[in-house]
Every structure is written in C-alpha cells, then in structure tokens.
Amino acid sequence: MSNDEQAIIMAWQRGDEQAVRTLFERYYPRAVRIAVLSGLSREEALDCAQDVFVRAFERRMQLRDPATFPLWFQRITTRQILTLLKGRRRSTLVPLEQSGELEEDWGRIQVPLPEDLAISAENRLRLWQQVQKLLPKYRVPLVLRYYGDFSFREIADILGQREGTVRVLVHRALQELRQHAQEALFTAPSLALVTESTCAK
Amino acid sequence: MNLSSFQEEQAASQEAETLLRVTLHEHAPQEVDLEQGWTTVVPRLASLDSKSQPLPGPRLVASKILHLPPRRKSWALAAVAALLLALLGASFANVFGGLSNGNTNTPIAYAAINQSVQVNNGIKLTAVKGYADPKYLVLYYDVQLPKNRSAYVTALVSKSTIQGKNVMGMCSWSSNRGNVNPVSHCAIIVQSGGNIAGNVLAVTWHISELRLFSFSKEGYNRMPRIDGSWTMHFTIPFHHTVKNPLPLSFQG
Numbered sequence: 161m162s163n164d165e166q167a168i169i170m171a172w173q174r175g176d177e178q179a180v181r182t183l184f185e186r187y188y189p190r191a192v193r194i195a196v197l198s199g200l201s202r203e204e205a206l207d208c209a210q211d212v213f214v215r216a217f218e219r220r221m222q223l224r225d226p227a228t229f230p231l232w233f234q235r236i237t238t239r240q241i242l243t244l245l246k247g248r249r250r251s252t253l254v255p256l257e258q259s260g261e262l263e264e265d266w267g268r269i270q271v272p273l274p275e276d277l278a279i280s281a282e283n284r285l286r287l288w289q290q291v292q293k294l295l296p297k298y299r300v301p302l303v304l305r306y307y308g309d310f311s312f313r314e315i316a317d318i319l320g321q322r323e324g325t326v327r328v329l330v331h332r333a334l335q336e337l338r339q340h341a342q343e344a345l346f347t348a349p350s351l352a353l354v355t356e357s358t359c360a361k
Numbered sequence: 362m363n364l365s366s367f368q369e370e371q372a373a374s375q376e377a378e379t380l381l382r383v384t385l386h387e388h389a390p391q392e393v394d395l396e397q398g399w400t401t402v403v404p405r406l407a408s409l410d411s412k413s414q415p416l417p418g419p420r421l422v423a424s425k426i427l428h429l430p431p432r433r434k435s436w437a438l439a440a441v442a443a444l445l446l447a448l449l450g451a452s453f454a455n456v457f458g459g460l461s462n463g464n465t466n467t468p469i470a471y472a473a474i475n476q477s478v479q480v481n482n483g484i485k486l487t488a489v490k491g492y493a494d495p496k497y498l499v500l501y502y503d504v505q506l507p508k509n510r511s512a513y514v515t516a517l518v519s520k521s522t523i524q525g526k527n528v529m530g531m532c533s534w535s536s537n538r539g540n541v542n543p544v545s546h547c548a549i550i551v552q553s554g555g556n557i558a559g560n561v562l563a564v565t566w567h568i569s570e571l572r573l574f575s576f577s578k579e580g581y582n583r584m585p586r587i588d589g590s591w592t593m594h595f596t597i598p599f600h601h602t603v604k605n606p607l608p609l610s611f612q613g
Contacts, residue, residue, distance in 0.1 A: 202390060284380070307389065
C-alpha cells in the first residue's frame with residue numbers, strides 16, 4: 161500500500177470528511193459488486209455495503225495498522241454478506257472440520273473445467289448460472305479468490321478459518337462447477353457452443 | 362503423472378481460472394450509484410460521529426450541519442445539495458469523457474495496437490487494443506475469416522502465450538451477412554507480473570494454434586485446428602495503479 165493511501169486511511173480514522181469520501185468512492189462499489197457476486201440481490205448488496213461502511217467507520221479506531229485496511233474492510237464486508245445469506249437460508253451448515261472434507265486429495269486442488277466452455281458467451285452465462293447455485297460456503301471464497309484476487313491466506317483471515325479449509329472449499333466449488341458443466345454439456349447438446357452477437361465494439 | 366500431462370493439466374487449470382475470472386467480472390454490476398449510496402451513508406455517519414467520543418481531527422460537514430440552528434441549517438443543507446449536484450455533474454462528465462483515473466467506475470482507456478498477422482488459409486489475426494497494470498494484462502483481438510470459407514462461422518486462438526504464460530481468450534462473433542467477412546471479437550485477460558519501472562510495457566504474443574468452428578445440424582461441434590507459429594511484438598501503456606475490479610467492455 162502506498163504512503164498516500166495510508167495517509168488517507170489515517171485521515172479517515174480521524175474523521176476527515178475528504179478521506180471518508182475518498183475511501184467511500186474506492187471501497188463502496190467493490191463491496192457492492194462482491195456482495196452481488198456472493199449471492200445478494202442488488203438492493204440487498206447496496207444496503208449491505210452501506211451498513212459495512214458505517215460499521216467500519218464505527219470501529220475505525222480498532223484498526224491498528226492502516227496498511228491492513230483493505231483486508232480488515234473486506235473481513236467486515238464478508239461477514240455482513242454471510243450474515244445476510246445465512247438469514248435467508250435457515251439450513252444448518254456442518255462445520256467443514258467435522259464433515260471429513262479435509263481428508264480430500266490435495267493433489268487435485270486445481271480442477272480444470274471443460275475447455276469448450278471457454279468459447280462462448282452462452283457458456284459463460286451457463287457457468288455463471290452454476291456459480292449462482294453454489295452454497296454460500298463455497299461461493300463466497302470462490303468470489304474472493306477469483307474476483308477479489310485475494311490469496312488463500314488472506315481469504316482464511318477474512319473468513320476466520322484455516323488456510324487449508326479455504327483451499328478445500330475453493331477446490332470443492334471448482335469441482336462442483338466442473339461436474340455441473342459436464343452434465344450440462346451432456347444433457348443439452350443442442351445448445352450451441354458459439355452464440356451470435358451484434359458485436360458493437 | 363508424467364511431466365507433459367502435468368503441464369497440460371496446469372495449462373487447463375489456468376484457462377479455467379481465467380474463464381471464471383472473466384465470468385465473474387462480466388456479471389458484477391458495472392454501474393454502482395455512488396451519490397445515492399453516499400447520501401444514504403452520510404447521515405448515518407454523522408449520527409455516529411455525534412454519538413461517539415470527540416475526534417482529534419475535523420468532523421463531517423453533515424455532522425456540523427445537524428447541530429446548526431434551523432435557519433442556518435436550511436442554508437447549509439442547500440449548499441450541500443448544490444455541492445452534491447456539482448459532484449454528480451462532474452462524475453457524469455468524467456464517465457463520459459473517460460478522463461478520471463481515481464474512480465473505480467471510470468472506463469479504462471485501452472491503447473490501440475492494430476497489428477495484424479496473416480494466418481494460413483486467408484485467416485487474419487489482429488491485436489486490436491490492450492491494457493496493462495501491475496495485476497492485469499488485457500488484450501482484445503479479432504480473428505477474420507475469408508469470405509469464401511463460409512463453412513466456418515467463427516474462430517479463436519486456442520493456444521498462445523503472452524509474456525511466456527499460457528493464455529486463452531473468450532470470443533463473440535458476427536455472422537457472415539452481406540459483404541462483411543465473419544469476424545470473431547475476442548478478449549484475453551491474464552495476470553501480469555507486477556509493477557515495472559517504466560510507463561510502457563513491451564508485450565510478446567506467441568500464437569501456436571487456432572480453432573475454427575463450423576455450423577451443422579447438430580450444432581457448433583466441428584473444430585478444425587490450424588497449427589503454426591505466429592508472433593506479435595507491440596507496446597502498450599503501463600498503468601501503475603491497479604484497476605480492481607477491472608472493468609471489461611467485452612461484448613459477448
């Protein structure tokens with residue numbers, strides 16, 4: 161993080177109006193996008209991001225090192241997203257450590273998707289539909305990893321879980337996507353691999 | 362597992378990760394109304410500010426406004442409304458002018474490349490435009506098919522490397538209607554190798570395989586392959602500030 165950014169965060173901690181506005185412009189849109197990708201509706205995501213910004217401001221003096229702000233802010237965002245998602249789904253989630261999933265084969269942590277899927281807008285749409293079907297416990301780390309560009313260690317910190325647990329969750333998510341993608345390819349062969357578009361570039 | 366199959370699996374994994382990244386970027390809301398959010402958040406921050414302990418620095422304008430006498434409060438609120446309108450106008454001007462770099466909603470200025478190579482069978486490959494920052498390198502390219510090759514409706518680069526890394530793109534396509542040759546419009550997004558000293562990035566794009574798609578009653582399932590070796594060297598401006606999330610204007 162640059163010295164300028166750290167200075168802005170320190171000014172934000174002091175309650176400086178300009179710094180508050182600057183951080184809002186930088187972090188609010190991203191929080192909304194991550195919330196939508198994680199499974200909240202657009203309206204819920206806007207409310208969630210606003211709540212997070214207020215909550216972060218309320219707790220700003222708890223942030224010891226300004227350089228850790230992005231991770232700290234993301235932790236608050238993700239926990240708020242998970243709270244809202246859990247409020248929707250009243251199903252009981254078994255902690256991963258108790259589910260036996262940690263005994264998975266670690267050699268296959270990166271699961272390839274069918275190459276053909278990389279071709280068309282239609283298939284990207286199909287992949288997105290599969291992402292939407294993932295349970296929050298898989299979807300949230302997947303979004304943090306492939307949209308937020310966080311490392312496994314950072315995601316573990318954000319979610320308050322072990323790094324190994326996060327690796328397994330992401331692995332599971334990719335595995336589910338691959339499985340559903342393959343099923344879709346076999347069950348819907350009439351769907352074209354390439355779609356027409358107006359291509360207004 | 363032998364070395365080559367391991368390498369193939371690694372390459373496939375990278376392609377899958379790229380696909381997932383592009384899909385997520387594509388489905389994230391592109392437009393987020395900052396002003397609407399800001400006007401909702403400010404009163405909440407101000408009420409927090411007034412409840413919490415005194416801060417060493419200056420307080421929010423909104424917080425001060427709330428403590429003013431009614432008559433002065435209305436003047437102050439009018440001034441804030443005017444300021445918000447001015448900010449809104451400025452943000453619109455920035456969005457449409459593409460001038461600002463600080464706002465995450467602002468489109469990226471992609472640099473034109475317009476470099477072509479002639480592939481076998483009359484197929485032309487053109488690097489159209491690019492963007493680079495410490496995290497991402499984005500390349501838009503076109504694949505143009507000859508008019509007489511009407512059996513094939515689209516094509517894409519299926520094996521290539523940028524800066525030595527295996528990459529694979531996503532494509533849309535325009536159909537062969539009228540006198541226009543069919544062209545696939547494609548985009549590649551890869552993770553770049555961090556910051557560099559200068560403001561210009563020299564890019565080497567090496568292409569080793571293209572795939573053609575033809576239409577049949579069963580769908581788009583025939584994929585003839587063209588193997589070869591074509592290399593493009595070009596430079597694009599390097600932006601030292603990371604655009605995260607990266608706005609993609611890919612039309613798919």
